Amino acid sequence: MGKKFVASYSGGKDGAFAIYKAMTQGMAPLALITTYNKDLDRSWFHGIPEAVLKEAADSIGAPLWLIRTDGAGYEENLEKSLRLAKESGADVCVFGDIDIEEHISWCTGRCVSAGIEAMFPLYGRSREAIVDDFIGSGFIAYFTIVDTNKINADLLGKVITVETVRDIRAQGADICGENGEYHTFVADGPIFKKPVEFKFGERVCDNSRVMLPVKELLK
Numbered sequence: 001m002g003k004k005f006v007a008s009y010s011g012g013k014d015g016a017f018a019i020y021k022a023m024t025q026g027m028a029p030l031a032l033i034t035t036y037n038k039d040l041d042r043s044w045f046h047g048i049p050e051a052v053l054k055e056a057a058d059s060i061g062a063p064l065w066l067i068r069t070d071g072a073g074y075e076e077n078l079e080k081s082l083r084l085a086k087e088s089g090a091d092v093c094v095f096g097d098i099d100i101e102e103h104i105s106w107c108t109g110r111c112v113s114a115g116i117e118a119m120f121p122l123y124g125r126s127r128e129a130i131v132d133d134f135i136g137s138g139f140i141a142y143f144t145i146v147d148t149n150k151i152n153a154d155l156l157g158k159v160i161t162v163e164t165v166r167d168i169r170a171q172g173a174d175i176c177g178e179n180g181e182y183h184t185f186v187a188d189g190p191i192f193k194k195p196v197e198f199k200f201g202e203r204v205c206d207n208s209r210v211m212l213p214v215k216e217l218l219k
Contacts, residue, residue: 005092006085014096016186021121029062082114139189156212
């Protein structure tokens with residue numbers, strides 16, 4: 001109780017939900033850490049631009065630490081930021097991983113190297129419990145990337161709801177998207193002071209992956 005934490009923040013639902021769970025345990029966010037692809041000028045994996053991430057972090061009430069890195073320096077630069085977090089007073093780094101042991105082991109290894117505790121608030125919970133809790137807590141998350149080998153691209157731009165989760169389940173896909181079925185951007189919820197108002201760009205296709213990119217803030 002009362003520990004300070006940094007969070008691995010992608011802008012997606014699991015990262016945001018993990019932050020929420022840490023805060024409900026009485027922990028306080030010191031900063032949100034986002035790995036940022038300096039070549040593509042957007043966050044790694046979720047493809048969110050800096051201005052939108054900054055607006056979201058401001059609404060959550062924690063500073064955004066961007067790790068501007070290419071793939072080759074990804075691990076080293078993350079560990080540098082975790083060491084800085086430790087030096088700045090953080091006891092814990094919070095991650096949104098659920099149960100893919102390879103991911104959890106990698107994240108834990110980076111924290112061990114930096115001398116900071118790794119925490120996984122969603123670890124081991126059932127997919128159904130996580131999604132039901134996420135929706136019931138009032139989060140608003142938009143589908144931004146889908147793998148069309150696993151789910152239909154019609155979900156792009158829609159909000160995660162009981163109905164869209166039912167649709168994913170009916171297609172035989174992981175309802176949490178842990179295997180890359182989809183990615184999201186969370187624009188509102190109980191950790192936000194106000195919604196993040198943004199607009200989408202045009203659809204982009206990369207083989208089976210289809211993206212409806214979060215483009216910029218609404219003016």
